[in-house]
Amino acid sequence: MAAALLACDWGTTNLRAWTLDEAGGVVAERDFDLGVSRLTPGEAGRRFQEEVQPALDAVGLPAILCGMVGSNLGWTSVPYVDCPAGLPELAGSLASVEAHAAWVRIVPGLRCEGLVGAPDVMRGEETQILGWVAQDPARARGRRVVCHPGTHAKWVLVEEGRIARFVTVMTGELFAVLSKHSVLKGEGGADDPAAFEAGLAAAGDGDALAARLFTARSRVVGGGAPAAGTPSYLSGLLIGAEVASAPRLLGLQGGEPVDLLGDARLCGFYRRALERRGLAVETFDGEAAARAGLFALYQQGGRS
Amino acid sequence: MAAALLACDWGTTNLRAWTLDEAGGVVAERDFDLGVSRLTPGEAGRRFQEEVQPALDAVGLPAILCGMVGSNLGWTSVPYVDCPAGLPELAGSLASVEAHAAWVRIVPGLRCEGLVGAPDVMRGEETQILGWVAQDPARARGRRVVCHPGTHAKWVLVEEGRIARFVTVMTGELFAVLSKHSVLKGEGGADDPAAFEAGLAAAGDGDALAARLFTARSRVVGGGAPAAGTPSYLSGLLIGAEVASAPRLLGLQGGEPVDLLGDARLCGFYRRALERRGLAVETFDGEAAARAGLFALYQQGGRS
Structure with a gap:
């Protein structure tokens, strides 16, 4: 099928991009050495238009981006959504940016009450975890404990399909x-x-x-x-x-x-x-x- | 009084040297940018002879050195002494090196049973801690808990004037x-x-x-x-x-x-x-x- 969406997981060290068809199947994929830690302020949007969209033949396609691209180091700072939160809460708080006149949205990160009075935060893992929930309806029932290893590992309590709480x-x-x-x-x-x-x-x-x-x-x-x-x-x-x-x-x-x-x-x-x-x-x-x-x-x- | 001893605390990042008189009073002191982490193998003895001894007018004086200079990064690798140990055990295990034909000795480090079966080690702090004990006979009675903050902080149990155990x-x-x-x-x-x-x-x-x-x-x-x-x-x-x-x-x-x-x-x-x-x-x-x-x-x- 033809590509219908450009989907990007744009983190601190790397940008992974896929074009997906109308059923969510992968049409093409590519990694870019464009982690937000390597970008200068204001650079993200330009590099996206000049490099990412053309490389995946996705100029004009709708695009959706998650990860640190939504931080003050990235394209634009998207306010955190507070837990508990599931896909509906994230979908209702997507941030809109401009690129080749296409529909481009950035997924907000999540915030929850953390240890010792400081809030805890994530950007990017919420999309993976709630995507994992969406992959199988059984995961949206009851309580699941999800561990997402990485630079900043996240331990996440998923209750009835929503992220109830997490710790980094x-x-x-x-x-x-x-x-x-x-x-x-x-x-x-x-x-x-x-x-x-x-x-x-x-x-x-x-x-x-x-x-x-x-x-x-x-x-x-x-x-x-x-x-x-x-x-x-x-x-x-x-x-x-x-x-x-x-x-x-x-x-x-x-x-x-x-x-x-x-x-x-x-x-x-x-x-x-x-x-x-x-x-x-x-x-x-x-x-x-x-x-x-x-x-x-x-x-x-x-x-x- | 005249200088009778060249005393050096020669650590990873710095060398601090004093000349002391026959009563232990300070005659002169000086810091050298000669931490063992900056030395090439075999370089310690030469730099000591060429820079430290002359700068303190201490060529020919007896010299005693403690710290990482006694490790495989320093002048020579001096075997650890096992705890419990006090000044007598250290004094009985000084290592001899050659420099301008003077009496030059390196203080061994200490080793004790550590956490999780791995031995714990120190080089340099033992001399400070047992020197502190020697400064006041009251400190050699009963049990004292000494904390030595630093890059690798040491917590030391001193019992009857000897280092019984420590943790880094x-x-x-x-x-x-x-x-x-x-x-x-x-x-x-x-x-x-x-x-x-x-x-x-x-x-x-x-x-x-x-x-x-x-x-x-x-x-x-x-x-x-x-x-x-x-x-x-x-x-x-x-x-x-x-x-x-x-x-x-x-x-x-x-x-x-x-x-x-x-x-x-x-x-x-x-x-x-x-x-x-x-x-x-x-x-x-x-x-x-x-x-x-x-x-x-x-x-x-x-x-x-």
Whole structure:
């Protein structure tokens, strides 16, 4: 079928774009090195018109965009929608921008009451998570616990198909900055299963993280462990600490099954950490969910 | 009096040197931009002979060095001494190196059983802490809890004048890498008392640190807090989490008074965090303690 919609997940480091047909099927897809962290103020709209729309043969097609493109670093700052919120609330708050005279909308992020009185926020994951809900009506019934791993991992409580509450854990960013800039920078890749398991074991119940982190160093200089295992150990320690504490932060009793949504390799690490704690896990593809969410918002958001 | 000893605290980022007289009094002092992290392998001894000894008019004087100079990044790798250990154990394990035919010794670091089966280690702080003990005989009686803030903060249990156990918390390094390289990098300095207090309040009991850290971001983008306060908030959050969990990691009941040893400004932040938890605090100068420790080890280590 012919392309009917240009759908974009436009985040901090990358822009992923698809053209979709009238049934939501993929016509074409492409990645752009246009993460909003690399854009100068005011640049997003121009790059979208000059590069993204033409590259996907989508000039004039309606377009819908989610992610950090809706922040003050992106195209325009779209106010957050407060939780609880589902697709109808997002569809009713799309922001309108101009590009080649087409219908172009940006999905708002979500805000909820967070830890210690500070609100928590997300931009982009809400579209993936509610798209995942839209993929199967069974997911809109009762309560689901969704974990979306990443730079800023999101743990999300979905109740009756709406996002009730969430909490952000900086696991991915901690791994990145510690691996690159700290005394914990390692020589190897993050692919040493035994070191990853040791890291999981070192995570305890997720308390005293800044002390546990030093064991990634001391086990090498004081205990003779090979430095090549440090990235995997660090990954296990951070992910282990996250899965140990995040359910509690959501007010859960513990033991609830977890739905993992995102990058397959990263979800694999999380699956191991969750299963080690005795939790039932299912893994789902984040990209398919993002497309489903963008398509649903296009359908519900109208072309007014 | 005339200089009788060249004493150096030679760490990762800096070398601080003093010449001391036969009573341990300071004759001269100087800092060198020769932290071992900036040295190439094998360079430490040459730079010491060519720059440090001549600059302090100390060629031919006995010299004693503590800190990372005794690691594989420094002059020579000195094996750790296992806890419990006091000045006698350190004095009996000084490592000998060659420089202008003088008596030159490097103080070994300490190792103890750490968290999760990995040994914990220190190099340099042991000399400060045992020097602090040597400064006042009362400190060698009973049990003292010493906190040495820094890049890798050390919490140390001193029993009958010996270091019984310690735990390292990466608070300083986390602050540095997050302030410089993460989404939490701030625009202001770390001198906003209200933001620091808010960070202390956000630290909770030191659990779920990777989630609490994100509140430094979300309070700004979702809650309208000024971004200029982020460094102080981050500092309060990290220090608050450390002081909440470190005593427990040492096996303490909680409530024990804490002796702070180190940089005055940093100790001031820790004092505030500890007092907020109702703990009695005394603060002591780390440099004077380092000199006292080096001088005591020189006296006890003999010039064999």
